[in-house]
Structures are given as C-alpha cells and as structure tokens.
Amino acid sequence: METESTFHTYVQPVVHPQCTPFCTELTGIIRAMVDGQPSLQQVLERGDEWTARKGLFDPNVR
Template sequence: MSSLKLHQQRFDYFLVLDFEATCEQNAKIQPQEIIEFPVLKVNGTTWETESIFHQYVRPVHHPRLTTFCTELTGIIQNQVDEQPDFIETFRLFEDWMHKEKLLDGMMTSVFVTCGDWDLKTW
C-alpha cells in the first residue's frame, strides 16, 4: 500500500473554475455565451474550500436555452432569466476577488479547470 506524499504548494489558493455555456447538439452556437460562472477558492495548504463565487449569467445573443443545453448542463431557463449579463457578472467576480484579497499581491493563486475548454474558449 503506497502512502500519500504531500508537497509544499507554490500557490496559496487554487481557483477552481467550471463554466457552462450555451450549446446545441451537432451545431456550434456563435457566439457561445457563458451561462454559469462558478469558482471555488481552495486553500493550497488545507485543501478546504474557503469561499465560493457562483453566478448564473443571462445570455444576450441567444437568450433562449436549447433543450440540449438544459439536458447537458442541468441549467433551466428561469435560472438565467433576470440574471446579470456577462459584463456585470465579471464585475461581480472582480469584486469577489478583491473581497477575498486575491488581487492585492499578498496571496498567490492559480486557476484550475478540468481540461482546457473553460479558458481557451473565452
């Protein structure tokens, strides 16, 4: 049985990001729009989640979610209706980053995703 080795982390925090976006089966929606913007702030020493930013986002270019999108993401239309658009959501995210002291230069952090889709697409 192998034992787990813990190593000193280079980052104080890991920001776990997992966007959901508008989509259609067998077609590419242009432009694709983020409809869910979740980020977990995970402590790099304790591995505890210390804070969560979560916001549904109202799509502007394609305001109606497709049936495929709802089935794939689990997000239904009334979860995005009346929500802020992406520009306002990003402002809210920046406010959260400031509140969490992630932008003051005192803490190191890195974004973490499952695969490259979340960051290469946007």
C-alpha cells in the same frame, strides 16, 4: 487545503437567449434559472469585486 469561499451566479444570455433542449440536457440549466440574472459584464465586475474583497489580488496569497 480546503475551500474558503466560492463565487457563483447565473448569467442572462444575450446572444443566444433561448435554452435549447441540448443545453438543458447538458447543463441542467433551464430558462427560469437565468431569467432576471445579471449580464456577463455585470458578473465579471462582481467577480472582480469578490476577488478583491477576498484579497486574492495580493501577490502573497497562495
């Protein structure tokens, strides 16, 4: 049981666009890390595309 592939990206925040000191302390994420990143909608679409490319929608994949 080993990881074969991972999907990772940051998301540009829209509702609360500022990273608070609490958020940065909790997650280690700073504003520069999310500036210019895709929106949540784009990330979800890219995640679906990645899942499909990896064949993870195949009911025979465990």
